[in-house]
Amino acid sequence: MPGLAAPQYCVGSALLRRSFRQSFPPAVRGEGAYLWDAQGKRYLDFSGSAAVNFVGHGVSEIVSAMTRQARSLEFVHGSQFTTPIAEQYAEELLEFAGEGFRGGAVYFACGGSEAVEAALKLARQYQVEVGNFGRSQIISRNQSYHGATLGAVAVSRNKRRREIYRPMVREFTSVQTPYCYRCAYECTDSCRECGQRYAQEIEAAIAAAENRVAAVILEPVSGATLGAVVPPPGYLEKVAEICRREDVLLVADEVMTGMGRTGRNFAVDHWGVRPDILVAAKGLSSGYAPLGAVIVSEKVVEAIAYGSGAFIHGFTYSSHPISLAAGQSALSYSRALQLVSAANSDHEGTLAAKLKTSLSALRPLRTVGDVRGIGLLWAVEFVSDTQRKSPFPQSANFCGLVAQTALERGLLVYPVQGCVEGDSGDHVLIAPPAVSSAEQIDWACQELASAIEQAAASL
Ligand SMILES: Cc1ncc(COP(=O)(O)O)c(C=O)c1O
Structure with missing residues (x-):
């Protein structure tokens, strides 16, 4: 279009996708907490897509x-x-x-x-x-x-x-x-x-x-x-x-x-x-x-x-x-499977209690301002200065960067911008299926920490 700078468009699809500026791997299979793309790459669904999946993927019943x-x-x-x-x-x-x-x-x-x-x-x-x-x-x-x-x-x-x-x-x-x-x-x-x-x-x-x-x-x-x-x-x-x-x-x-x-x-x-x-x-x-x-x-x-x-x-x-x-x-x-009980973060020994503890390990990271949530619904908010709680500039799309880095590592999180007055502010939403295992939660939190550090280093 005249007057518009030429961004990198991903065109050539008959599908009107969510974005022309992002490429999306074609998903072909799901089982439990995992999804696979057409190349055979496996992803741990740490956000239940967008807080959708609670009972796990591929349930034959x-x-x-x-x-x-x-x-x-x-x-x-x-x-x-x-x-x-x-x-x-x-x-x-x-x-x-x-x-x-x-x-x-x-x-x-x-x-x-x-x-x-x-x-x-x-x-x-x-x-x-x-x-x-x-x-x-x-x-x-x-x-x-x-x-x-x-x-x-x-x-x-x-x-x-x-x-x-x-x-x-x-x-x-x-x-x-x-x-x-x-x-x-x-x-x-x-x-x-x-x-x-x-x-x-x-x-x-x-x-x-x-x-x-x-x-x-x-x-x-x-x-x-x-x-x-x-x-x-x-x-x-x-x-x-x-x-x-x-x-x-x-x-x-x-x-x-x-x-x-x-x-x-x-x-x-x-x-x-x-x-x-x-x-x-x-x-x-x-x-x-x-x-x-x-x-x-x-x-x-x-x-x-x-x-x-x-x-x-x-x-x-x-x-x-x-x-x-x-x-x-x-x-x-x-x-x-008593999944509502598994999602109770106030009860010791539940999957949700495990998630709460594992996510708190992210708090000391220099770009993590807040870790908050309940049950199996959590968010990690990012800031450029933890003392002042200063958000990253909107244009940096820091949460998008974290999510993309995590995706490359085989981990899915849900990035959202705008928690600060609707414009700036970055967080990722975490909402795993309630059938995830404690080992998967541990792995996901470690990978997320690495993705956050990697995204911060790339700024
Ligand atoms: C609280 C809330 N209400 C309504 C909606 C809209 O739901 P849907 O996308 O299924 O139309 C959403 C979607 O994210 C939501 O989070």
């Missing part, structure tokens, strides 16, 4: 369940039929989501963004059903990511993924996310006190909107954008209490954290918080088929059931039987 379903019935449309698998699996998920969802219902979608869209519309419809016609705003948090579709972009605050689409979406209010390593209130007590101040920001935003807020959406543990940031004690509890009092629905986006990834069925369980709507995807099917779910509490279901009587929304591929077979089988595999 899941493939068989999908095949069985495809043989008997591949698809019906939700306007004409329900299916036994949709009914059974919805019940299983409600039970998995716990007491707060007794009497609720599940809406299935094809991934996280679709599920978020459905959740936002459900929140709006709930408010209309109960007579709050003016409530259509959604409060979200800075540095959040809720998906790539335009409704999800409207409530997401990942600057790099949002900026050019801003003119196309409605602007809602957003508030700060507690991010202890760079606390906005500059606290010295690990955000113990200021968790309440962050929660009050939500209260103030609801008040300022004067009865126009339908819902608050948040990632209980910040996923990709901030990188596995765990909320301070008391924060989520306070947010839930404010929402309940103000008749605002609480939507917990657990696309990345749900289905056991943090060592509880859902991350909100760590704090005993019961959202009105839970959104799951990624680990729901562990990537065996596209799947998302909106898990809806009884209060919301009843408002619609006894109100207008129909959810005004629908995707052709909602409740796709083959995806549901993948999800149902992934859940039963996870249960059989």
Whole structure:
């Protein structure tokens, strides 16, 4: 194009890939925690792709369940039929989501963004059903990511993924996310006190909107954008209490954290918080088929059931039987192997406890600013000066460099830029399958340390 410098493009593919500036090895096989490319090179999947795979690659039980379903019935449309698998699996998920969802219902979608869209519309419809016609705003948090579709972009605050689409979406209010390593209130007590101040920001935003807020959406543990940031004690509890009092629905986006990834069925369980709507995807099917779910509490279901009587929304591929077979089988595999327990980093001897210890060995490295996370969801944040917590220049793409160096060593991590005010800031996300071995975790942490040193030396 005229006026543009000529970067190095990787062209010649009929596939519109994620980037024209990066080459991607063709993946052909997966087993356990490993993936192989077409050249036969093996990679340890230390990020579960993008925090997707929880049960391991190549699980034949899941493939068989999908095949069985495809043989008997591949698809019906939700306007004409329900299916036994949709009914059974919805019940299983409600039970998995716990007491707060007794009497609720599940809406299935094809991934996280679709599920978020459905959740936002459900929140709006709930408010209309109960007579709050003016409530259509959604409060979200800075540095959040809720998906790539335009409704999800409207409530997401990942600057790099949002900026050019801003003119196309409605602007809602957003508030700060507690991010202890760079606390906005500059606290010295690990955000113990200021968790309440962050929660009050939500209260103030609801008040300022004067009865126009339908819902608050948040990632209980910040996923990709901030990188596995765990909320301070008391924060989520306070947010839930404010929402309940103000008749605002609480939507917990657990696309990345749900289905056991943090060592509880859902991350909100760590704090005993019961959202009105839970959104799951990624680990729901562990990537065996596209799947998302909106898990809806009884209060919301009843408002619609006894109100207008129909959810005004629908995707052709909602409740796709083959995806549901993948999800149902992934859940039963996870249960059989007790993978949620394996992901609990608070219990000695678990895989997650091992990961926590092994990752702390990275702390002394001169470019490592923070190592944080919970369960099997961790992030390593990089800085150019650990005292000042100075980020690397955005143009250095330090996390990309680490990830590329790691990939060459046969280790997969998930690099994300923008944790500092949406522009600079580098981290890699670590989210291994829960079937990884302690030896694999040790090897991965050693290789990651070497990749970080190698990337730093190349600057
Ligand atoms: C918290 C969260 N919500 C929603 C999404 C969107 O999910 P998907 O990419 O499956 O559409 C993501 C994806 O990374 C996510 O992390």
